[in-house]
Amino acid sequence: MPVSLLTVGLFVDFPVYRGAKHSYECTTGRYTVRNPRKGPIVAATSAGPAAKRLVVLVSGSGTNLQALLDEIAAVGAEAYGARIVAVGADRDGIEGLARAERAGIATFVRKVKDYGSREEWDAALAEAVAAHEPDLVVSAGFMKIVGKEFLARFGGRFINTHPALLPSFPGAHGVRDALAYGAKVTGCTVHFVDDGVDTGPIIAQGVVDIRDEDDESALHERIKEVERRLLVEVVGRLARNGYRIEGRKVVIQ
Numbered sequence: 001m002p003v004s005l006l007t008v009g010l011f012v013d014f015p016v017y018r019g020a021k022h023s024y025e026c027t028t029g030r031y032t033v034r035n036p037r038k039g040p041i042v043a044a045t046s047a048g049p050a051a052k053r054l055v056v057l058v059s060g061s062g063t064n065l066q067a068l069l070d071e072i073a074a075v076g077a078e079a080y081g082a083r084i085v086a087v088g089a090d091r092d093g094i095e096g097l098a099r100a101e102r103a104g105i106a107t108f109v110r111k112v113k114d115y116g117s118r119e120e121w122d123a124a125l126a127e128a129v130a131a132h133e134p135d136l137v138v139s140a141g142f143m144k145i146v147g148k149e150f151l152a153r154f155g156g157r158f159i160n161t162h163p164a165l166l167p168s169f170p171g172a173h174g175v176r177d178a179l180a181y182g183a184k185v186t187g188c189t190v191h192f193v194d195d196g197v198d199t200g201p202i203i204a205q206g207v208v209d210i211r212d213e214d215d216e217s218a219l220h221e222r223i224k225e226v227e228r229r230l231l232v233e234v235v236g237r238l239a240r241n242g243y244r245i246e247g248r249k250v251v252i253q
């Protein structure tokens with residue numbers, strides 16, 4: 001079941017949440033709350049006894065997915081607060097999907113090239129995710145920008161992990177861009193996804209030093225060590241405790 005939403009003190013179910021760059025709107029069957037930047041609570045999930053349902057989206061090696069799988073296997077879904085019910089991808093033949101299959105988890109693939117337009121792909125991806133009734137959706141190395149339809153259904157419960165300290169170095173090449181800029185520290189950011197590229201409310205960040213001898217691959221590996229631990233911690237806390245999004249601030253209860 002979807003996680004309940006708390007909207008200015010009211011618990012509501014089946015929210016439709018739309019994120020714009022600097023404002024969020026949470027619309028339910030009965031309530032609409034606009035929230036320009038400094039406004040009140042716009043969306044929040046409640047803690048609950050049952051393990052939350054996660055759908056994870058991947059495009060590559062899936063080591064972040066594996067970290068989630070390993071933690072859930074180690075402590076149990078109830079104690080962790082969540083279970084992975086499906087893994088989706090935008091391409092075939094990737095290790096991320098193989099990891100899910102080995103764990104006995106349902107998989108699906110929606111490729112942009114199989115649809116007449118980007119909007120049709122976006123709607124098909126949203127439909128495939130919705131079929132698994134997730135409480136939270138996690139983009140763990142998912143290399144596609146999602147659009148309006150996806151965000152209308154999963155905004156406010158769609159989390160992304162990015163290999164840089166946002167708002168610096170957004171986009172598909174966060175590690176390369178930080179190195180090229182000559183930054184001395186970088187890291188990873190777990191954030192809610194909105195309709196910008198890596199602009200949504202930040203949940204947590206981890207810092208990694210950049211060494212003189214680093215190339216993109218060496219630096220990315222060190223970032224991923226921090227990133228995997230951060231993602232596992234953050235997803236578990238969100239699932240177990242519930243959270244609210246107040247303007248740009250995410251408060252885990």
Ligand SMILES: Nc1nc2c(c(=O)[nH]1)N[C@@H](CN(C=O)c1ccc(C(=O)N[C@@H](CCC(=O)O)C(=O)O)cc1)CN2
Nearest residue numbers: 139143144145146160162171172194195196197198199
């Ligand atoms: N609406 C949003 N969608 C997604 C976000 C987001 O912040 N808003 N984050 C991404 C993940 N991401 C970085 O964290 C990211 C992924 C991909 C790209 C990108 O430019 N993709 C190109 C294709 C690249 C490819 O296929 O290899 C594209 O979408 O056409 C930028 C940032 C998850 N989605």
Ligand SMILES: NCC(=O)N[C@@H]1O[C@H](COP(=O)([O-])[O-])[C@@H](O)[C@H]1O
Nearest residue numbers: 060061062063064141161162163171
């Ligand atoms: N902008 C999106 C992006 O660059 N995502 C990054 O891809 C890697 C996926 O690794 P994994 O497939 O081994 O989990 C991760 O570092 C993730 O932050």
